[in-house]
Amino acid sequence: MKLLFWVLVLALFFFVLGFKRGRPDRSTAPPAPSPSQRPVAAPAAEPPPEDMVSCAECGTHLPISESLPGRGGHFCCADHRVRFEARLG
Numbered sequence: 001m002k003l004l005f006w007v008l009v010l011a012l013f014f015f016v017l018g019f020k021r022g023r024p025d026r027s028t029a030p031p032a033p034s035p036s037q038r039p040v041a042a043p044a045a046e047p048p049p050e051d052m053v054s055c056a057e058c059g060t061h062l063p064i065s066e067s068l069p070g071r072g073g074h075f076c077c078a079d080h081r082v083r084f085e086a087r088l089g
Helices: 002-022 078-088
Strands: 052-054 061-063 068-070 073-075
Touching: 052 073, 068 078, 073 078
Parallel strands: none
Antiparallel strands: 052 061, 068 073
């Protein structure tokens, strides 16, 4: 019974020691701002949706900023633009 008592005392001692080590020291930490003083983070602005176009040669859909303009429309790569314009004459 005496052994159980000392095991419990040691367990409590190490628990309290670990608990105090895990918490920051309140004397050196700056005070936390109250909820009314906390800055409100603005939500991240999403870019506006972009228009999609299809390649005039193969029909693949891609954003207009990634497409290559040509005589027959928009193309997904330079090879398709060259092939399409060669067929047009």
